[in-house]
Amino acid sequence: MKRIGKNKCPKCGFGFFDNEPNQYQILEFIDGKFEEVKTEGINKRDLRIFCRDCGSEIDEKELKIPT
Numbered sequence: 001m002k003r004i005g006k007n008k009c010p011k012c013g014f015g016f017f018d019n020e021p022n023q024y025q026i027l028e029f030i031d032g033k034f035e036e037v038k039t040e041g042i043n044k045r046d047l048r049i050f051c052r053d054c055g056s057e058i059d060e061k062e063l064k065i066p067t
């Protein structure tokens with residue numbers, strides 16, 4: 001992975017980030033096992049970003065993008 005710019009976690013200084021998965025499965029327990037019933041998506045406006053090292057939630061406004 002190549003990091004663009006010098007943006008780092010404001011809490012621990014790490015430079016790589018993760019987001020929550022943008023979909024999830026709805027499961028039903030049938031005949032002794034879980035069966036996938038449906039897959040739901042998460043609204044991208046509600047996307048949350050976390051530091052890959054310390055796990056802190058990151059506010060994009062806290063990251064200063066050099067111009």
